[in-house]
Amino acid sequence: MDNTQTARTERNFVGLSPVDYRGKPSTLCPGCGHNTISNQIQQAIYELGLMPEMVAKFSGIGCSSKSLNYFLQRSFGFNGLHGRMPTLVTGACFADRRIKALGTSGDGDTASIGLGHFKHIIRRNVPMVYIIENNGVYGLTKGQFSATSDLGLELKHQGKNFLPPLDLCMEALISGAKFVARAFSGDIKQMKELLKAAVMHNGIAVIDVISPCVTFNNRDEALQSYTWGRENEAPIQDITYVPRARTIEIKDFQEGETREVRLHDGSSILLKKIDRDYDPTDKNAALDLLTESYKNHYFATGLIYIENAPTNIYDEFDFVEEPLNRLTPDRLRPEPAALERINQLYQ
Amino acid sequence: MEHPTTNTQAESSASVNDFCMTLCTVNGSGSATANTILYRALFNMGIPTSGKNIFPSNIKGLPTWFVIRVSERGYLGRVPYDDIIVAMNADTFQKDLSYLPEGGVVFYADHLQKPADARTDVVYYPMPIRQFVRQAEVPRNLREYMENMAYVGVVGQVLGIPLENIEYALTKHFGSRQNALESNLNMIKTGFAWAAANLTKQDRYSVRKLAPLTDCILTDGNNAAALGALFGGAQFCSWYPITPASSLVESMIAQNPKLRRDPQTGKNTCIILQVEDELAAAGAAIGAGWAGLRAMTATSGPGLSLMTENIGLAYFTETPVVIWDVQRVGPSTGLPTRTAQGDLAMVYRLGHGDINHILLIPGSVNECFEFGWKAFDIAEHYQTPVFVMSDLDLGMNQWITDKFAYPDRPIDRGRILWEEDLARFEGSWGRYKDIEGDGIPWRTVMGNQNPAAPYFTRGTGHDEYGNYSEDPQNWAEMIQRIKRKLQNSCEYLPEPILREKPGARLGIIAMGSTDPAVVEGQDQLEQAGLPADYLRIRALPVCAAVREFLENHDRVYVLELNRDGQLYGILIQELQAFSQKLFSLAEVDGLPMTAAWVKQQIIVKEQQNG
Numbered sequence: 001m002d003n004t005q006t007a008r009t010e011r012n013f014v015g016l017s018p019v020d021y022r023g024k025p026s027t028l029c030p031g032c033g034h035n036t037i038s039n040q041i042q043q044a045i046y047e048l049g050l051m052p053e054m055v056a057k058f059s060g061i062g063c064s065s066k067s068l069n070y071f072l073q074r075s076f077g078f079n080g081l082h083g084r085m086p087t088l089v090t091g092a093c094f095a096d097r098r099i100k101a102l103g104t105s106g107d108g109d110t111a112s113i114g115l116g117h118f119k120h121i122i123r124r125n126v127p128m129v130y131i132i133e134n135n136g137v138y139g140l141t142k143g144q145f146s147a148t149s150d151l152g153l154e155l156k157h158q159g160k161n162f163l164p165p166l167d168l169c170m171e172a173l174i175s176g177a178k179f180v181a182r183a184f185s186g187d188i189k190q191m192k193e194l195l196k197a198a199v200m201h202n203g204i205a206v207i208d209v210i211s212p213c214v215t216f217n218n219r220d221e222a223l224q225s226y227t228w229g230r231e232n233e234a235p236i237q238d239i240t241y242v243p244r245a246r247t248i249e250i251k252d253f254q255e256g257e258t259r260e261v262r263l264h265d266g267s268s269i270l271l272k273k274i275d276r277d278y279d280p281t282d283k284n285a286a287l288d289l290l291t292e293s294y295k296n297h298y299f300a301t302g303l304i305y306i307e308n309a310p311t312n313i314y315d316e317f318d319f320v321e322e323p324l325n326r327l328t329p330d331r332l333r334p335e336p337a338a339l340e341r342i343n344q345l346y347q
Numbered sequence: 348m349e350h351p352t353t354n355t356q357a358e359s360s361a362s363v364n365d366f367c368m369t370l371c372t373v374n375g376s377g378s379a380t381a382n383t384i385l386y387r388a389l390f391n392m393g394i395p396t397s398g399k400n401i402f403p404s405n406i407k408g409l410p411t412w413f414v415i416r417v418s419e420r421g422y423l424g425r426v427p428y429d430d431i432i433v434a435m436n437a438d439t440f441q442k443d444l445s446y447l448p449e450g451g452v453v454f455y456a457d458h459l460q461k462p463a464d465a466r467t468d469v470v471y472y473p474m475p476i477r478q479f480v481r482q483a484e485v486p487r488n489l490r491e492y493m494e495n496m497a498y499v500g501v502v503g504q505v506l507g508i509p510l511e512n513i514e515y516a517l518t519k520h521f522g523s524r525q526n527a528l529e530s531n532l533n534m535i536k537t538g539f540a541w542a543a544a545n546l547t548k549q550d551r552y553s554v555r556k557l558a559p560l561t562d563c564i565l566t567d568g569n570n571a572a573a574l575g576a577l578f579g580g581a582q583f584c585s586w587y588p589i590t591p592a593s594s595l596v597e598s599m600i601a602q603n604p605k606l607r608r609d610p611q612t613g614k615n616t617c618i619i620l621q622v623e624d625e626l627a628a629a630g631a632a633i634g635a636g637w638a639g640l641r642a643m644t645a646t647s648g649p650g651l652s653l654m655t656e657n658i659g660l661a662y663f664t665e666t667p668v669v670i671w672d673v674q675r676v677g678p679s680t681g682l683p684t685r686t687a688q689g690d691l692a693m694v695y696r697l698g699h700g701d702i703n704h705i706l707l708i709p710g711s712v713n714e715c716f717e718f719g720w721k722a723f724d725i726a727e728h729y730q731t732p733v734f735v736m737s738d739l740d741l742g743m744n745q746w747i748t749d750k751f752a753y754p755d756r757p758i759d760r761g762r763i764l765w766e767e768d769l770a771r772f773e774g775s776w777g778r779y780k781d782i783e784g785d786g787i788p789w790r791t792v793m794g795n796q797n798p799a800a801p802y803f804t805r806g807t808g809h810d811e812y813g814n815y816s817e818d819p820q821n822w823a824e825m826i827q828r829i830k831r832k833l834q835n836s837c838e839y840l841p842e843p844i845l846r847e848k849p850g851a852r853l854g855i856i857a858m859g860s861t862d863p864a865v866v867e868g869q870d871q872l873e874q875a876g877l878p879a880d881y882l883r884i885r886a887l888p889v890c891a892a893v894r895e896f897l898e899n900h901d902r903v904y905v906l907e908l909n910r911d912g913q914l915y916g917i918l919i920q921e922l923q924a925f926s927q928k929l930f931s932l933a934e935v936d937g938l939p940m941t942a943a944w945v946k947q948q949i950i951v952k953e954q955q956n957g
Contacts, residue, residue: 074798077803078637084627090631091585091634093634094583094618094635095794099794116624320609325638325639332641333578333579339578339751342574
């Protein structure tokens, strides 16, 4: 039985098959890391058993943003402007707070033109999954340096990069993100588990996915290449998402143990230690990890930081629970008496 | 105690309820409250009055002027002179004197040095206001503020404003803050009593009570716009602070909790969110509009420059959103605290590529309210950005205006489809399909659970179903349909207002806040033997009534507050057949238009043309 046949017969607990979560055929380059991400997004949403209509997709401009069309065809999608994806989500999310917002962005989109919006949507804690498909290069404009390109990177028409890269996990952390992860397109199991946990996180969840560009930036020594990634990846934990688990508190853990982090909705993330102690609830440890991994040229992946997020931006506005975009006109226009009072007041 | 001195005899002809008075103060000194009290007291006397704040882009210490025009005949435009000045600012005293005509009046704080070569053809009333403040034992931090209150009493007494009207104005201003009300009233009474005992009326200006203006209210355009938006069912407003638009959203923030609690749950139904810049303000409003919320933002010229790319996205994705442009003087940072109509040409075609927009142009505070709610209906009806072109004069100044009228039609959410509605189309629905033949498609919004509802919105070329398309024919059809959709919108937009004069062969076209100046200028032209009809355009694109107006007049002057005649430019482009009849009269210096300018410009042009 081939994959498609399996996909047609398989069902998740809302009765849909993986096919219901697919998108349009990808027009990205064969082997592009972004295609892997698209596949894992649709797989994660399928396994979570979310109706596709309960997800809304957003993106900016670039290859990563184009990929929005290649998964979840049955979800509303908005492919907007370069770097401005977070602004669209900020407005749209208030229309129906049941909807899970999911944004895909690239390193050009997020680290350069949209860096301000990236940091500010984190400050606002708009509940969404913010995925950066980070390949360290501009693909759609054919091979220019991005703000995550490594120092000294050489590209065909650009020469040598003289600027140091930004670390987007670092930027997310210092902006106050309560869910920060790094994944690799060459490690699909980890990516899928991170995605599931991110979707269920009650606030903004940032996942920086190193996603090689096979056309413009995949030389073996390049920081965002498949080879470099495979040779240097050092997952900080083995991660499993467990839906709606029993009540588990964040526990201290010792070597060899598994740490369980409970999410707002009652589901949890199991983090199994790999080769050293790492406490993802310690922000300083997270910053140290990022600094050290860049300095020592290894590629730390996994759940870098998580903090319980009991509230998000919705809690600041005390607005109606039901979808705001379904309120009938009689609930939107004040009564004539209210205007009469104003007219009297201004006399 | 120094006594008033007159160096010339005041002219014998009395001027009752017809003068212009400027209060010359230092910004940050608390003069705004005093000026508002005077203004409101005059309004309470039933006298048509306008108040314009000419202020610096500064917090404290620079000169500011508050200009009150009193006109029993109801002319409320700016005049280019003062009859009375209240001099509270030593730095500008000499220059402020120069705006007075012979026989004009000067109230001045007697601690100011009267210029040595001060004019001798005006009436001086020195006011010992520091003495009042000293005697009242005002706390140090309130002294400067109270000095302003003191002149309210003196000026009020000399002009003949009854204390009861001043007291009413104070009550309106301070509401239930009894202590503030009392201390202010006491200071005013001190000034009032002193003036009655020590000043002899020597000038010709005074006020008298008229029938109360019961159908009128006093407020500013930004507040009216905010209320209009809230009565229009605004659900989302993202914004970034900018003068002179900030007070629009700040009024929304203040009024939202009072007006927009859901009658069923008591929860908020309108979200107001300050964001990181104007790009985000536009982007978030567009995201909200796309998702089915009545969404808006408010800004001024520099903000619009930043929003431009987003506006193009909204236009081409056919996303409803309302954008208030409270215009200030550009280009660049320009004059942030002065008024102009200089954004019109930019906004009409805001964005790159083939683009044009619906613009509403309110000409009164009342229309700021009316267009405030109508803008949402229009934006959702046509699924497009709608701009409301206010300006600083309208937005930030207090105006006497007609009472707000409750919306006379139900909220129009446009063509929006929910789960059960989609069945009607039996699978033939497409987001950009012109099913009704008028260019306006049907749309679904995020949250709709029908599997057929979701579609992919993109700023790139798309076909009727939202799929990516580079097909030449598809592109041409798509961009023509959007054009047709907007051309058809004229029937739904506020129609122009015609003010006719018997026997007029000349025409005047103007827009927005210049209305009072144009009306007065039109009347003066009639008296000068040049009757002209006046058409006030209240929306773009250009509608049939404008064409008709041009057909029926020999020459038409287009008056506006910008350098190049931007409305004129749009008219000659859209009504090319009439280009020989159209003449541009445009000027900008940061101040509101005056009737004197209207009259003089048209007379000069007529001499050239006639």
